[in-house]
Amino acid sequence: MSSIRCEECGIGRCHPVTTPYLLKVGKHMLVMPDSPAYVCDICGNRFFDDEFLNGVHYLLEQAAEDSRRRARRRQAPRPEPVALPQARRSR
Numbered sequence: 001m002s003s004i005r006c007e008e009c010g011i012g013r014c015h016p017v018t019t020p021y022l023l024k025v026g027k028h029m030l031v032m033p034d035s036p037a038y039v040c041d042i043c044g045n046r047f048f049d050d051e052f053l054n055g056v057h058y059l060l061e062q063a064a065e066d067s068r069r070r071a072r073r074r075q076a077p078r079p080e081p082v083a084l085p086q087a088r089r090s091r
Contacts, residue, residue, distance in 0.1 A: 012042030021048060
């Protein structure tokens, strides 16, 4: 990562840093402690690396898809057990 011009203030330079990424997902909080980001040396504007965010969102989509798939399997009706006829013993 290299420094880039700040789009917020237009005069500062955004330098690469690592910072926590926090995302509320339903009732849960996703915390990724050392996430790649940029911070402006003038205004302090902070934003996360696009490649990192794309990866996080891809993983969340995959997890949601897996969760939906498991839920469908749990809801699928199970066939009723069929009683097998008792074998007759000859005397």
